[in-house]
Amino acid sequence: MSLVPSRRHRGFTLVEVLMFTAILGVLAVGILPQVAIQTPDDLEKIARTRLRVFRQQIQLYAQEHNGKYPAQDSRDSRDFEDALLYSSDEDGKVGSVGTKPFGPYFIQHLPANPYTNSTRVKVVSDVDAVRSDDNPLYGWFYDPTTGRIKANTTATAENGTPIDEY
Template sequence: MIKTTPKQARRAGFTLVEVLIVVVILGILAATVLPQFTSTNDDARESVLVQDLQTLRSQIQLYKFQHQGKFPANGSTDPDDFRDALLLSSDKNGTTGAVGTKPLGPYLIGSLPPNPYTGGRGVMIVADVPGTTPDETAKDGTEIVGWIYNPATGEIKGNNSGNAANGSKLEAL
């Protein structure tokens, strides 16, 4: 057995001051690192929004090309007509039917993508997309509005307020 003197026994642990110094250092590191993770999360949501808008816009243009220059839900103010035009099959006149029963479409599978900021898949039909102020509490039936769409021009944007990483408005993406 090894004998220890009282002086040696006292030096075996950490002092309260040493522990507090370590806690303060860890707190400083956490305060420095955590905002970077928050920024990364915002960047990811913005990236998903840009990707979803590109997908929606390209499918709207494909629909227009295949339907004699008409955009989905052309002449309609019903969000269901927009969803049906993109999610169901249709003929060149825009008449929709179950998937596989018409020669064209579907342009999206399953449902519209959720807006990464609001989680909403709903659509607000408007006459002026750039002039429409986002309302993140708006509903399309029971669904939160994720997208703002003009069937006369084919313009679509996210139903988002706030700024993107580059300082531009999210609604302008």
């Protein structure tokens, strides 16, 4: 018989706590993406916000370039993207970031349309005449003569207004 009474430890060991935390982490990685799906209302708010930012940056570009919109003399989508993603001079000639006095108006990429997940812009001659088709190739339609841009989506807002009319 031992004279020292035995002690029973109550609680968890550090290894057990770490294993439990690791298992919870693995479960969270599998479950969170399914829970975080955006609702149509969320998509509408994101689209409206991104359109507002796009329009503000197009207007800022026009102010800094004597009323000329990005890619005004072009129908090439790449010219529009370059005008907003790189620095430019008063005449609209683009250069590396920081080499010209104006821009960039967006950093690294244009905003994605939340409905198509595309950042690509299709340059058109009349943005109002273009029918949205949810084609994931293009996120936006842009008219360089007017500076108007709209989302490529057939979704409607909560109030019934087509998103592409915002």
